[in-house]
Amino acid sequence: MNRKFDIHRTPALANLERRLFLKRGLSLGALAMLSGCDISDQESVQRILLNMSRWNDGVQQWLFDPNRLAPEFPESRITKPFPFNAYYGEDEVREVDGASYKLELAGMIRERKPWTLTQLYALPQVSQVTRHICVEGWSAIGKWNGVRFSDFLARIGADTTAKYVGFQCADDYYGSIDMATALHPQTILALGYADETLPPKYGYPMKLRVPTKLGFKNPKHIAAIFVTNEYPGGYWEDKGYNWFSGS
């Protein structure tokens, strides 16, 4: 969004911005105190906050230890029922037809032929009982079954020197993660929940399970995976949430 805006910025506009920036800077404190208007709405403040969020992406990338595992729990600790969460209500969960489902692959990948569900189910499966932490603060422990994502990326010949792995979903959600997290041993393409086929509300037929990131970095109903060096953003990230959002 920011990049698009920059393209349209003429020198005159930049000048105007500078003047507005100064004016606003001066009146910022007074405005916030007197009118009770939200200081966050100021454009200059917005810019600083977004830059800080990007800086925090870098810090988190640096803090991320590719060998450190998220805590795993005994099955007795699983939260029941595991909460439903999406940008829409539970009555609007998309029904994906498993028989005609094809996982599309794109970008810096050698073998880009689509995958059927039967083929995905035939891959070696792992499982994990981990804590899902929502950006809102709540958390829940669940059990996911599926294919280790690093194995899958190796199998399709993904260029793992690329920066990002992006996801397009059947529910119009989209997102992306850094390559280091994509290759983490606990990052899986989940095809099942609690040893059963992944139900629609948890993202049938396949969701990404990343226990080293916040819940919204775990896209559901994945329809396409792509590998790229261009920042792909994400549904919530484009609205202002921090991109890396690592745990």
Next chain:
Amino acid sequence: MQTILIHPLVVRITHWINVIAVLIMITSGWQIYNASPLFPFNVPESITLGGWLAGALQWHFAGMWLFALNGLVYLAYGIASGHFRRKLLPISPRAVLHDVGEALRGRLAHEDLSVYNAAQRSAYLALIIALVVMVASGLAIWKPVQFHWLAALMGDYEGARYVHFFAMAAIAGIVLVHVAMVILVPRTFPTMFTGRFRRAS
């Protein structure tokens, strides 16, 4: 008349930066709390910062740098210069109980602003500890995997959320008392800008 320095420059600067940082952290923290309240109450929107969850998180994770770096400067100065030792020690539970009792009865003498009584010492010490706990529990919530050892000390991720909340409550409580005391003894207020106070000798 003798003018003496009671608040060194580093303490005055870090104090006022901390006022801004703590205000940002607490008001944005309240907005974040509202997204998934730990207790059956919400913080009124009008006293929160950020407008919505993403905005509040941006403020919180930008403000944390100001808060933590400023706090580090203050702690390093306080320890290295002997400021903490001189101003906050010695401190004994008996003296604290005695002075708090006197304060509640409005009998606590406040002639010499250069020396803290035991009630002040305990309050300032508690505030410093609460601020450190705030940072530690904040790190545990932010990075429960990378800093799992830290989260484990507080009962894992969910425990750290409660520690973070109660440290906030402690800080808010101490700040309220602190501000009330400044209003009751107004001549302490300018000293936080000038650092100096005139003592009759």
